[in-house]
Every structure is written in structure tokens, then in C-alpha cells.
Amino acid sequence: MDSNVEMAAPMPLIKDIDGKLEVCPEAIEMLSKIHQPVVVVSIVGYARTGKSYLMNKLAGKNAGFILGSSIQSETKGIWMWCVPYQGRPDQTLILLDTEGLSDTKKGDVKYDCWIFTLAVLLSSTLIYNSLGTITQQAVDNLHFVTELTTRIKAKASPIYPKVADSYEEVADSAEFVGFFPTFIWTLRDFTLDLELEGHPITVDEYLDMYGLELRKGDTEEIRQYNLPRECIRMFFPTRKCFTFERPTETKKLKYLEMMQEEELNPDFVEQAGQFCHYVYEESKQKTIPGGHVLTGHLLAELVKIFVDTICKGDIPCMENAVVHLAKMENTEALCEATAHYDGLMEQRLNLPTETFEELLEIHDKCEEEALQVFMDRSFKDDTCHFQIELMETMNKKKENYRQKNELSSSKRCSDILALLSQNLRDKIKRGSYIRSGGYQLFLKDRKIMKKKYHNESRKGVMAEEVLKQFLKDKDEVGKTILQTDERLTEIEKEMADAKAKEKTAKQELQIQKNKETRQGQLKQQNERSFCTHIQHLIRKMRGEHTNVLEEQNRIISAKSKELHYFQGQKLFAHASLMQTEINYFEQRRAQTEISYATSPRMEKLLSAAIVVLGILASIALVLLHTLLKL
Template sequence: MPPIPPVTQPICLIENDVGKKMRVNPEAQKILEKISHPLVLVSIVGPYRSGKSSLINMLAGDQRGGFPVGHTVEAKTRGIWMRCVPRSDHTLILLDTEGLGDVMKGSQHNDFAVLSLAMLISSVMIYNEKTTINQDALEKLYKMSEQSEWILDRKAREDGDVGGWEESPLFIWVVRDFTLKLELGAGPISEDEYLENSLKDITPEKSPNTQYKNEIRRALRAMFPVRKCFQFGVPTSSTQSVEDKGNLQEDFVRKSKELSQYIHENAKVKTLQGGQPMTGPILGKLIPKYIDVVSTNNISILVDQISHISVEHNEQIIASATKLYEDKMGSKFINTEREFQDLHDACMDEAMRYFQGCYFKDPNEEWTKSEDKLKTTLMKKKDDVWKMWKDSSEKTCKDLIQRLSESLKLKPDQQHYHAAGGHQKFTRDKNRLVSEYNKEAKKGVMAEHVLQDYLKEIEPMEEIIKQTEKKLSEKKNQEYKVDNMTDTGQLSRYISNYRLENRNYDSILIQMIGFVGHGKSSLVNSCLYAMSSKGFQDRAGEGRTNEAETMIRKAYPLTETMVLVDNPGFTKLDSCEIFAQLNNCVGLSKDMVWGVNEGLEPITERKVNKPDIIVPVLIHSAKYSLNDQEFTSMKELITSSHKRSRIMPFVVLTNRQDAKSDVLKELEGKFHKMHVEQIHAIENYTRSDHVAIRKQHLDILTFLYYVLQNVDFIF
């Protein structure tokens, strides 16, 4: 809570009207309740018409206005008035008391009550007296001290114990209109020496009267262990008003500044037992009890009240610290449990620091009990706040998933998932939902938990879709079952309708690898021709013998499931070339160039969510044998391809018609030694020779059929 704004005009703090009991002004209490800063309380006491109000106005830096200043024998100040002056780390409260010896009050008890209240309230007490330090003033202060000693525990301080209920205020004796020379014996003395000389014992102590005077001096020295003296000359000429600052004597102004500076440097915050700083709310509650104490001489009133205030104050501090924690915890949006814990730790530390700074340090109460109570309260609030964050986040996330699932029609009763390709559609929609869900901001601490719960919830639905699709696929495959391997129609229908719908793969990639000029591109054209109802087209770019036409990987869709991939050929086979070929035997990426499909525009990008099945196919011309070095390298290529793809590479021997039978037989034998199981001798269609022949079609379709059979066996 910030300090209150400057209170430029004084307000009566304690009312003391003639014939009535002293009481606290409720309006002043309201002001005190707003002052959370520690208080430095400076009071001024002394005979009426001695210039107290004008002096305290000067301390406030306000010669005009402020506390009322009188010019007649009638006392202007009744009771105790206060003026609040905010400082950076405390609030200065100036207290102007009614004058002592007012004949209108006619009661010494009233004077002693005012003096005692000023002493109890203040951290600095200024006694303002005219002319000299005299015996009458000492006796008034002594009687006040006698009335207050049971409150301030003077005896304990005399014994060296500073554990009384209150600390004695800093005592300043201001002697006004001082005209004497500060000399003692043969030399000058200081103002403080003048005060100390006035308070020292009179010797020799022979008479009862002297003993009484010394008793007074000893009591005052004990009552005010820290004391200071300031002497002021006459402020103005006899014809001028003290209200007019321009008329003040130069020495008087200088002395006022010295007094103000001394108070500024030496005045301390008012503290209670245990070092508890006095604040506005505490002072407002204690003043009525101070009045009761000086009126009844019943110390238990104050003891009980301080204990009550400490308990009440600490309960309020615990409530305020808890509110601070709650406000801070609600000031930042939380996305994760880690963020929540970090925020809790920071808010917990701040609340505990606030509590420790404002806690009422009552020695009769173990502060750890209140601290433990606050910690328990904050941990309970932590659980409440965490539940609030969880509940709010859970609702937000569930509503978001509900909205996304409706927009994507991702529901169990959607029949379009229970059909061919349904699982692929379902997976695509599920991934889209997850992507859109993750893009949404401020989902809160339950975001991942709710998403995983949802994905787990739809697992049975996904399994049903997979099983349904599997049955449909099996039924479909049964419909297109090949009973006669010489029937090109059956083979073609089986290959065209083959699907991977019940497996977690996107496509079957037939990766063509081999020497330059051995017919890879021609085999691509031949497969497309055998599976098409249209005529032959050189879509792969048929090359010339021993010259490479394919310079980059190109892909050609054969069916909805199968893709032919034509890779650049190699001129020699060594470890570097094997590595290059193996790098080509991977799934399709965005840098893949797709061939034109039946007059459509070339496809340059392919987005898939699942991996491809790689089927390596080595194309080798039956006209060329393998030497020993090529055999060894070819075996390494086939073995490495097998390990990478899980499918033993197929071997397609091209140019069968032009090959010598012994060379063809030798090649087949060498590839068998490499553990190749599928060796197909095929005559490719070419630009110059592409008249459809049943035997050529049958060889090509048989090769594609066994590719699918191997896929079924492995995957």
C-alpha cells in the first residue's frame, strides 16, 4: 500500500475538551489506517503560549498555515494535533500538544496525561520551554515520568534490560528566548553541556530538599538516555509577528534549520516491543488504549491490546499475502505444468517476503506458527489455482477438439471411413486435426493430456476402420485373384486393383538401377505400355546404347499403389557407385521429378504421411556378362539393397532375343549365386519395335505380379 498524500492541514488526533474525557478523533483514525509505512513521530510539549506551534510549523517547512499560532493569553491548541509528511521509506507525523499549565483546564493531572501520551506515542519528544531550564520544568517532567515509568519499565532500563514495552523517545530540550551567556566557571560550554549540567546531581546532598531534587534528576536521566539541547534567541523584534518568516532573526532561522537537520538525521522509526515498527493502523488501534492507560494506571489494558493487535495484524498480513499470491498467480497465462511450478515458486517467495516485512514481531507469539500457517494456506491456494487452470484448460481443449472433429467430420459414424482407402483418409484427417490443434494458442496446462486422451479414445475406432478396410481389401483381392498365370487380363486387373490400404505404407516404389544403356528407361516404358489400354509412348525417354539419357531420378505412377522410379545408370560398378545407387533407393522426396501422366501436367511435389515400400530392381542386358570384379561389386550392391529395403532385389535381364543362350545361362547362374530369387528375362518394347505381343506383355505383367507377391510376403 503506498503512503498517503501529504496532509497539508493539521487534524486533531486526540480531543481533550474541558469537562470531557480524552478521546481519539475518528477522522484522524481513518487517515492513520491508510498509512502502511513505518512512522517517525515527533511531538512537541511545553507550557502554553511558549511558541510550540510556530516551532513545529518550521519543522514542517511551513511557517504560514499549518498548526494554529496564538497571539493572546488564550491557548490555541486543545488536545493533540497531527500533521502527516510522507517520506521515501517512512511517514513523518508531527504532533502539536496543548500547552501545560493552562489555567482554563485547572488540572495538573491533565498536564501529566498530555505529557505521558506524547511520550508513549513519540519517537522524538521536544520539550519547549522559555528562558532557561528551571526546576519547575524538571518537576513537571519528573511527575510525568513517575506516571509513565510502569509503562516504559524504567527500572528495567536502569538495570540494563532494554526489553520494556516501549523504547524511550529521543528527548530534545528547546530553550526559547535564551539571552544568557553559555558559560560555566571560567569558560564557555555547549548547549548539551548546559542540559547535562542542569540534570546532574546537586552536591553536597545534605537536605531532604536536595535529595528530592537529585531524585528528579536521576529519574529524568534514566527516562531519557538519549537527549539533546537547542537554545534559540528571540525570534523577532518586540513589534513583529513570528508568523511572518521574513521578520525572523537570522540566528533564529539558522537554529531552526539545525534542529530540523538533527531530527532528520537522528529520529528513528517508532518501535514496539521486539522491534516491531509502528504503522498507521497499529497506532490508530493503540491510541485509545494509551488514553485508557494514562487515565486508569492499568498496564494490563496495554498488554492485552498489544497481544490482540499482534494477532489481528498478523491475520490481516496473512490474508494480504494470500491475496498477493492469488493476484500474481492469475496475472500470467500458464501453458505447462513447469511454467505453473515456476510461477508458484516466484509468487510464493514474493508473498513470504511481504509477510516477513509486515509481520508483527510479538515476542509472546512464535512467528514460525504464523509463517507455517501462511505456507499451508498458500499451498492450499496453489492446489485450488492448479485445479482452476486444469479445469479451464481441459474445457477449452475439449471444446477445440470437438470443433475440429466436426469440421473435419472425424467421427466414428462417418461411413466414408468404412470403405476402400478409409484408413488412409482417417489418418489424414486425424493428422490434420492434430496439426490444427497444435497451432491453436493458449490451450493451457492440459493441452497435451487432452490430446493424448482423445487419440487414445479414437484408437478403437481406428482399429475398426483398419479391420473393415482389411476385410474389404481381402475381398477385393479375392475378386481379382489370379487363377491362371497365362491370363494377361487377370494379371492386369490384379495389378491395377492392388492396394496397401490395411498397411502403414503409402506406395510401392519399383526402383530401377543398373548400367547405362541396359534398358532401364525402356523397361519403364514397357511396364506403362503393358498396363495401359492406350498405345505405346516413350514417356521415360528411351536412350541410345551405352549413352545415358536419364540424368536425374524420375518417377512414373503405374497404378494407384505402384510407382516406377528411373534412376541414373552407372558406367562402372565400384564402392562409390554402390553408395550412390543405395542413396537413390529411398522414398520419394520433393526434389523428385515426376513424369507426365496421360497428358496431365507433370507432378513436381508429392506429400505423404507414411513411408514407401522400396522394391529394388536391377536391370542388366543379357548380352553382357560379368567379370570377376563386377560380380563381386554387384553382389555387394544386391546384398546392401536387400538389407536396406528388406526385399531381395529383382533382376530383369533385357535384350533376351539378342543374347547368346550360354551367356544368358551364365548370367542366371551368377545371380543365383548372389541369392537372387526373382530373375526375369524380358524383351522390352522400344520406339522402333512396339507392336503388342502377348508373350512380351505376359513376361512384363508376370514380373509386376511377383513384385506384389513379395510385398505381401514381407509386409
């Protein structure tokens, strides 16, 4: 399901079973088949506010998510719809429609909080849907956002040192901005003119300057008024607002999913089009801290992790989830890379190879492609544990193929010699050489056989060794023939015997040289393998380093924007807290620069290469330093 993903209709992703959240296996199976990046758009809001209609529009359909035509909420739990992404064939759009918050029939605030929390954790774009204008009641209804600090942990054991003695410690929730989704507030049945103090304003200004404006003061009433607004500002740096007029007459709303666009309010149709265009164009791929992009396969695991954690009564922790995902994905990346290598070798390798170098060249290319497969999928392999395991696996497989190549070569050479020596064996059996002049005839026939043998192609690396063993087996026969040849004098026999031994010695010397050549080629290939692993690791680290810096810069930029707002509104306590967080993340950014330059990952890979590949430490260090300068 890497492309052309098509679900005929939505299906439940998370169900409510007697007040307990439960993952739907069918939905998880569907997600697990998606191995391309996903963009996740979820919608939350109170029941009977038209959430499902907007999600159907994003799916390009009139019907799909159940709209309902009564006062009873239709959507239960969280429903999922995977659809092709318009304009992005290499990505999949996943729409999540959530159960209406504060369903009077259910009356479970804790359940609503978990539905809202899951929508935040799973999505890259979060839509909050409400009726009318941004009133105090509308903001109060967003009290779920104030619960997020007790429902989500960014770090498993957050230890945030004081940035300075005059500052408070940075809260764990300061990290939320790094992985929270884009926030879109959709206002349905909106009828007011967008004006503030007599001046026209944009709908985004209406949200930020009016809806999320903070009050000065430190009374309990002001703190309660500001709290949801502060949370939205602090947790969702990218915010957008859309207003919609009523789509049609009230009495026709229950038939909405059956109505064509030309039957609807033209202003509503235009507003819905602008909304869909923004979501399509601006929604980002779902990522986790560190910038790793999630596939549907990984999203499925994330859903299971978070729901399982909630059901156990624990708080979902993003850091723990990332560690779990990394271990699982790196294990699968290792298996995929190994299988990819095996497939390539079986496809490209025709045993026996003519030379050992030919085998190593094929292995080199297959190993590099397999390593790229691993690098493309793996992430957060901070100790190089999985890459080192891949190096060990590739080295073992190379040795296995070397042995297979030698066995295949030996068999082919033996088969060739068996065929070519048939005439020689027949004459020996008949005693054709046991006569005067028989020895010269024997040598002539053996020479013809050897010439034919050398002319045969693809004998492989064992050609000389097998020939040597074959000739050695015939040496005793040759000596017998030599001794019985009456035409030769004793001196000539001694000279012939010495000449035969000289040829045997030369052949053994050549075989030894061939072995040394292969050892040298193997040594060079091990060094090439090490260089390939280091080069891929450097590229991977640079990419990860860039992602982390971009993430930290986005966090600092978002917090700086809020700092500017607080300073402009003379909210000095808020500004002080925000400055503390900015200082903390600036320190983190500086540490990221240092940690990249002093990463232990290359040192671990270097140590592994010395053990696994047998590279001399001095040579490995020279190669490493050379590659780092490139």
C-alpha cells in the same frame, strides 16, 4: 498516501471531551493511509511558552498550529500535522503539538500527566519547551516525568530475577530506555552567558552538568531534588538542549506568525535554524521494542490502544500494545501477501500452460514475491503461526491452479478435437468407411487428424489424456469398420485389432509416465517451497536478532554512561542500582544469543512443511541443515 503526504493544516488527534480523552476518527483515518515509516516529533510544555511556533517552523510554515495572542491557551488535547519529510521522501514527518501543561483554567493534574505520557509513548523525539533558564522551578515543573513509572508499564507481568543476591530486583522502568524518545529541552527567551565556574560550556553541558546534576545525600529534601533529574537521566539517554533569544520585541510577539524572518532577531532565526536542522537530521523512525518500525497505519492503532486503555482506567503497557499490533499487522500482512500472489498469478499465468513445470515455475516466483511481501510487513510472529498459514494458503492455491490448468487444458483439447474430427465424424455418419478398404481409409483420416492435433500449440498437460479418451470413443466405430472391410482376411483383422490394442497400451503407459513426472515435479516444487520459506525465515530472524541486539546494546551503553557519571560524582547508591540494571541487560543479551541459536520457529515451520507439503521428515531435515550452513 505512501508519498507526498500533505496536510493543509493541523487537525486534532486526541480531544478532551468533558475531562475525558477521545481519539478523533478523522485523524486516525488520515494516519491509516500512511503506509511508509513515520518519524514522530512531539512538543510538551507549559501554556504560552511558544510551543506551537517551533512546531510550525518544523513544518516549514509560519502558521499552522495556533499560536494565540492572549493569556488563554489555544491548543487543546493533542494536535497532529503530517508533512513531507525534507530529505527523506520514503518517510513521513508527524508533528504533535500538545495542550499547555498546568492550564489554570483546567486545573487537572491527572489530565496533564496523561497528555505528557501519551507524548512520550507516541514520539520518537520529545521536545520539552520552557521559558528562561534551567532553574529549580523549571525542573520541578517537569514533575510529570516522575509520574511515568506509575503511568507506563513496559511488561505485562514483569518478573525480573535478581541478578545476584547482593542486588535489588530490577524495576520495570529499567526497560523504558529501550523505547523512550530522544529528549530535547528548548529554553526560550534565554539571556545568560553559558559559563560554569568561570569557564565557557556548551548548551548540552549546561543541561547535563548544571541542569541535571544530582546532589549527594539521602535526606528527603535531596531525594525530592534529585528525583526528576534522575528520571530524565534514567529514561532519556539521548538528550539535547537548545537556547533561543526572544524572537522580537514583546509588543510584536502577537504578530509573530505573520512576520517574515528578516523582521525577526537574527540570532533567534539562526538558533531556530540550528534547532530544525538537528531535529530533521537526528530524529529516528518511531519504533517499538524489538526494533520494528511503525508506519502511520500502525501509529494510528497505537494511539487507539493507549487512549482506550487510559479511558478504561488502566495503565498503558508497551508489551501488550506490541502483541496487539503484531497480531493485527500479521493478519493484514497475510491478506496482503495472498492478494499479491493472486494478482501476480492472474497477470503472469496464461492457462493452459504447455507443461506442468511451467505452471510450477510461475507459482514459485509468485509465491516467493508474496512471501517477501509478508516478511517485509510481519513482525513478532514468534510461533510462525501466520507464516505457516501463508504456506497452507499458497499450497491450496497451487492445487487450485493445478486443477484450473487441467480443466482449461481439457477444454482446449476437446475443442481442438471437435474441430479437427469434423471430417471424420461426417464420413462415419455417411457410412463412407463401411465398404471394402474402408478400414485403411479410416486409419488414414484418423492419422491425419492426430497429426494436426499434435501440431496445435498450448494444448496443455491433458493433451494425451483427452486424446486417449477421444480415440477410445472411436474404438467401437473402428472395430465395426474393421469387421465389415471385405478386403481384409480374418487373420489380418486379428492382427489389426492387436496392433490397435498395443497402441492403446503404449498410450496409457505414456499417460502414466506423464502423471508420475508431474508427481515428481510437484514433490520437487514442495521442497523448493519449503526451502524458500526457511530462507526467508532465516533472513527475518537474523534481522530481528540484529535489531534486538542493537536495542540491548543501546540500553547497556546508555546505562553505562550514567553509571560512569554516578561513579564520578561518588553517588555510590545510584551506581550500584545502575550496575544491577546493566548486569540484568547483559544477561538478557546473552540469552538473546542463545535463543536465536535454539529458536523453535524453524522447528515449527519444519513440522508444518511435513504436514502441509507432504515432505518426508528425513528430506526436510537435510534441507534445513543445508540451508543453516549457508
